[in-house]
Amino acid sequence: MKNTTLLILTVLSLNPVMAQHEHTSEHALTYPDIEGYRSLKADLHIHTVFSDGNVWPTIRVQEALRENLDAISLTEHLEYQPHIEDIPHPDRNRSFDLAMAEAEEHDLLIVHGSEITRSAPMGHNNAVFINDANLLLTDKAEESFSEAKKQNAFVFWNHPAWYAQNPKGNPILSEFQKERIKKGELHGIEVINSVDYSEESLALALEQNLTIMGTSDIHGLIDWDYTEKGHDRPITLVFAKEKSLGSMQEALFAGRTVAVYNSLLVGKAEFLKPLLKSSIKVNSANYIAKTQVLEVELENVSSSPLLFENQMDYSFYSSSPVFEIPPLGNYTLRIKTLEEKEQIELKLKAIGAFTAPKESPVIRWTISVEQ
Numbered sequence: 001m002k003n004t005t006l007l008i009l010t011v012l013s014l015n016p017v018m019a020q021h022e023h024t025s026e027h028a029l030t031y032p033d034i035e036g037y038r039s040l041k042a043d044l045h046i047h048t049v050f051s052d053g054n055v056w057p058t059i060r061v062q063e064a065l066r067e068n069l070d071a072i073s074l075t076e077h078l079e080y081q082p083h084i085e086d087i088p089h090p091d092r093n094r095s096f097d098l099a100m101a102e103a104e105e106h107d108l109l110i111v112h113g114s115e116i117t118r119s120a121p122m123g124h125n126n127a128v129f130i131n132d133a134n135l136l137l138t139d140k141a142e143e144s145f146s147e148a149k150k151q152n153a154f155v156f157w158n159h160p161a162w163y164a165q166n167p168k169g170n171p172i173l174s175e176f177q178k179e180r181i182k183k184g185e186l187h188g189i190e191v192i193n194s195v196d197y198s199e200e201s202l203a204l205a206l207e208q209n210l211t212i213m214g215t216s217d218i219h220g221l222i223d224w225d226y227t228e229k230g231h232d233r234p235i236t237l238v239f240a241k242e243k244s245l246g247s248m249q250e251a252l253f254a255g256r257t258v259a260v261y262n263s264l265l266v267g268k269a270e271f272l273k274p275l276l277k278s279s280i281k282v283n284s285a286n287y288i289a290k291t292q293v294l295e296v297e298l299e300n301v302s303s304s305p306l307l308f309e310n311q312m313d314y315s316f317y318s319s320s321p322v323f324e325i326p327p328l329g330n331y332t333l334r335i336k337t338l339e340e341k342e343q344i345e346l347k348l349k350a351i352g353a354f355t356a357p358k359e360s361p362v363i364r365w366t367i368s369v370e371q
Helices: 002-014 057-066 094-103 141-150 175-182 199-208 245-254 269-279
Strands: 038-046 071-074 113-117 124-128 154-157 188-193 211-215 235-240 257-261 264-267 280-287 293-300 306-310 322-325 330-336 343-350 362-368
Touching: 038 124, 038 211, 038 245, 057 071, 057 094, 071 094, 113 141, 124 141, 141 154, 154 211, 154 245, 188 199, 188 257, 188 264, 199 211, 211 257, 211 264, 235 245, 257 269, 264 269, 269 280, 269 362, 280 362, 293 322, 322 330, 330 343
Parallel strands: 038 071, 154 188, 188 211
Antiparallel strands: 038 235, 113 124, 124 154, 211 235, 235 257, 257 264, 280 293, 293 330, 306 322, 306 343, 343 362
16 A cells, blocks of 8 residues: 555656646536627635635635636725734735735636725725725725725725615615715626625616626635535626736726626626527427427526526427526427427526516527428
8 A cells, every 4th residue: 555655646746737636626617708708707806814704815716716717806805804913914915916826827817906894884895906905095985995096996886785784785875985986986886795686786786887796705615605505606707808807807897797696697688698698509409200399409508507488479398488407408498389480589588687676688599490
């Protein structure tokens, strides 16, 4: 046994490629690109021991690599440092520096960010794509936002419906937020934070033209808080022209996003509808022999289970009008067309997706029947 162990260690030491562990896991996330843009998977609200999180920054990088994310931001609280006695760090950029070093040899974008932490009505806000977090640490919140703007930061309002700040569980758009929006200092809003989806926050996003965001706000381990409970972490899909920090920043300012948490997808129709359409691939369409029942095999190429409801004039055979296509899985629809068709339009409402509060988009696919 000792000789076998020694042989394995020797081989690994001679072959560093073999010694490297596999980064992606069975829970790796995947979403299709949409026309003209790459779909970048991002989590821009994350904490480590450099604020009130429970892990070292390198762990956040490793978790993101396992889940096949494209970008993360370690957004430590500027004003709230509960581990300061054990981890003194006058440099608020330290967490970012450690993450950058860990990600250096990997295809993962590390977005420089920090969380401006104040009580209501100012609340918590993330400033990402900053240059220096230290300069955001000011006595007045207004000065923090002003400095973020000087650094060309993208700033979004965190968990505006958080009941610890708003006991009713609904966001309150105060004069402070109105002034920040007017001055171009507030650009986005979380509609999904951790496990909470706020349709009132979505309404505010549409009303104020704020970018729709979804984040994990993770403090513990992703495995413990999400994976072992059967969930994926919430993310923002950012539709960028290329995979780069500059392109991603441009896309966020332009509002090209969809927030995702498992089967929940939230975004403006112009981005959510093409994402849903691209997520479903039609593999085949044939009539069952000697019938007018069209058998259509659909494949979900995304990591979200997608729930649909029939919106066609035709009904289904041996299926409910409501059905789910599992993530990265297949589903066979049997459609009673009553007469043989050369082509049909598949018309489905994505009832797990929202373009506005309680409004789900209808997606259409043109299907040619195989002869």
